Amino acid sequence: MKTEAILTQTMEQLERMNEALGALRRELLPGQPKKFAILAEGPLEEMRRLHAEVEFLTTKIATAAPPMA
Numbered sequence: 001m002k003t004e005a006i007l008t009q010t011m012e013q014l015e016r017m018n019e020a021l022g023a024l025r026r027e028l029l030p031g032q033p034k035k036f037a038i039l040a041e042g043p044l045e046e047m048r049r050l051h052a053e054v055e056f057l058t059t060k061i062a063t064a065a066p067p068m069a
């Protein structure tokens with residue numbers, strides 16, 4: 001799979017995780033902040049991983065691009 005396609009998929013996953021976290025936030029905050037904190041740990045960790053992957057893929061694409069004339 002091309003790097004650009006992987007980057008697109010990764011960005012879509014990051015957006016979905018952000019939406020899921022937002023729904024969790026709306027459902028639990030401000031009434032149950034401790035429960036939210038516990039349940040948000042997994043999505044936040046996954047979002048950090050996806051963010052790192054986006055940075056890696058972006059760098060890979062930028063360094064693979066031919067120099068501009």
